[in-house]
Amino acid sequence: MAEITAAVTKQQQALKSKSKVRRFLRQWDLQLMVIPALLLIFVFSYIPMYGVLTAFQDYNIFKGFLDSPWVGFKHFEMFFHAPEFERVMRNTIIISVLKLAIGFPAPIVLALMLNEVKNMYFKRFVQTVSYLPHFLSWVIVSGFAMSILSVENGSLNMLLQSLNLIKEPISFLSIPEYFWTIIVTTGVWKEIGFSSIVYLAAIAGIDPSMYEAASIDGASRFKQIYVITIPTIMPVVIIFMILAIGNLLSAGFEDLLLLGVNPILRDVSDVLDTYVYRTGITGQRFSYATAVGLFKAIISVGLLAFANLLARRTGNSLW
């Protein structure tokens, strides 16, 4: 009996692989179209990857890659023992967790709310206005933020003062306690509209007859959102969640660099990417910066794999 089943499965497998090859051959013209994309990725993403090897060298820009001496894990050790290590790691994790916890659900909520708006013109208007900031560079956004939060003639201070909520203007951008709030808020303001597009698209794909059926059964609008909209867009949400977790160590760069200019904020604003920028580009310690970047990349891949593992349980994993 066991022998028979084994033979059958073997046969099945052979059939399966044969049919795969056959299927591939039948689609050869379609498969050819993938080649340019693969080539592009290979040339621009895989070939330059040898550059990470400089993390194990004392890279000298004059000698070049081939003649620079190999030093093993020296730069990694230096980073782990650097006085800034603890602070940089702590800030990176806190800021990105905050951004994930607040910045990730925010566009979903916006999409759900927009979906309930019945006036098309108003909906379009809100959509356009909310995703415009995405196209502004951080230089401009931080300029806005700085002038709004400024002590002298800053609109927020003027507003709070005229409402008699505060007496003396507050120097928002030089109080470490406020910094994370400012970073998360400006980030949400900038990206909320644009990120919500994906969710709106997913919502638009829901069959309206489901809502009709639900309302005949007497489900309220909140109930409909809860039992129809959210479960239907869940796969999209989970895929974006996996990607977001993979980026957990990218706490942001331009925003922190531009809004955290005041050195008094260094304690709360210094993250991996700003640190790499300062040591690598400004300080010209290429190997050291590469080592820190590589460290970040390895952790990110680990996180991505872990998030995917969790998602597989729900059946919505990336791979």
Place this chain on the structure above:
Amino acid sequence: MLVSVMALTGCSGNGNGNGNKATNEPAATNSETAAASEAPASEPSVFKLGSEPINFSFYGHYDWYSMPAWGGDEATKWIKDNMKVDITPVQSGGNAAQKLNTMIASGKLPDVIWMDRGADVEKLREAGMLVPFDDYLDKYPNFKKWVGEEAINMLRSKDGKIYQFPNWYTSQPNGNAGYLVNKKIYAELGSPAIETTDDFYNYLKQVKEKYPNVTPFNPDLAIDGQGLDVLYGAFGEDYSPAYVANRAVPSGDKLTSLFLDPVFRESMQFASKLFREKLMSPDALTQTKDQVKEQAYNGTAAVFAGASPTEYGAVGDSELKKKDPNSGYMMIWPVHKAGLDKSKIWSGTYTQLGWNVSVITKSAKDPEKIFAFLDYLTGPEGTRTLFWGPEGIYWKGTDADGAPIFTDAYTSDVEGRTKMMDATVNFQWNGNTVFIDTSKMKFELTLPEEQQSWEARWQNAITWKTQKNATEYINLAPAPDSEEGIIAQSFEELYKEARAKALYAKSDEEVLAILDKAQKDAEAIGYDKLLAFKTTKWQENLKSMKG
């Protein structure tokens, strides 16, 4: 190597050797042409600029720098046409560090790089990418004459050779650091004496009481030092703001910790007091240059202090005068702590080597010709043309010193002259400070006060007298990837943070506590080692200045 260069240039030199005096140089430059033609007698291979075309590429190693088209304005057009010099710009594209690294890595260096002295130049030199100037110095007259022996010694690299052509080098004090005071507010408050730091404090207090919408004191971009460094000088006789810039204070023949320096500690307490009592701009550490300028042009701050407040002071002065002829800006003698000698108070520094340098790379086909051009540019003839435009418009002929004799158009057509001079600002690669300043001042002082330029007046009256020579403290910074360099980088962050925290401190005692803690943290990361390194460098400087 030397022989081949000589042989190369020999061909061109001989062919034109007799054409020396036939070129269209202004007649009054006899002294230089004489000097130039003296050399050819023994050195037949001197390249005569203009005798044949030269063409090279030029790269300015700064994010903000973008070289205008060579020949796009009257001055450079004149040089292009008459001296047969053409220059191809290589732009940094707003990302200088990356651009230079890429050019090095790909082995395609420009012929000339214009950059800061220090670690970057040393790196290029160590890699054997620069051309030494030593063989050219005696052949071309201006470098030796104007840069001067002492500065030339300071420019020497470790191997004893000279690779750098300095810019805005000087042998006399210059610079603009100091205090800028709003005239109108000052007069309305009864023109009180602002001499000591107590006077200064009281004045700011008065401003705050009477003008609630005016910032009493704006220290410019305090994040870079600026007004805070100027204040430092007020608390010690002969204490140069360069000590703060180098994060090292000389004591005997050693450089010691800034955090333990009593003058620094006292100046930080004073600054913190101003900040705490809202006498200093609350945005001091976060403001941008535009914000500073806005305050200056609208007259919404009573006093400014910075490394170069004359820039916005001059514009601000004319802006404010448009609204009220009695308004405007003036500068005051640097304030001092009561009991100190005010003639020993310095608000800024200058170095004999000036600002930055040009280097010629091995990519250059004909380095000697490029050197000859740079030498021409820094000499009186090149300087006159580049700075005030070609002869015949704003100046005609020269006096005995080679200084241009300005025409009436110089004073009557201020707009046209400013336009002409502004067009070449980004071509001032090896500015001859002494020649320009003396020529300018000689002329300005013949004018009645209301016709003098605002800048020239205050430079002459105050700022040039209150800048201290800091040449001995240049190039103290270690290479960024050396052990000391890594310490220096960590220290820099620690220092900036400590200074910000000290400024925000709630009491004078807290300021000291913050500085003590900073000292402890700095010791832990190896500040002593860094100081030892800087001490060695400083001692080397002192030695090489003596020659």
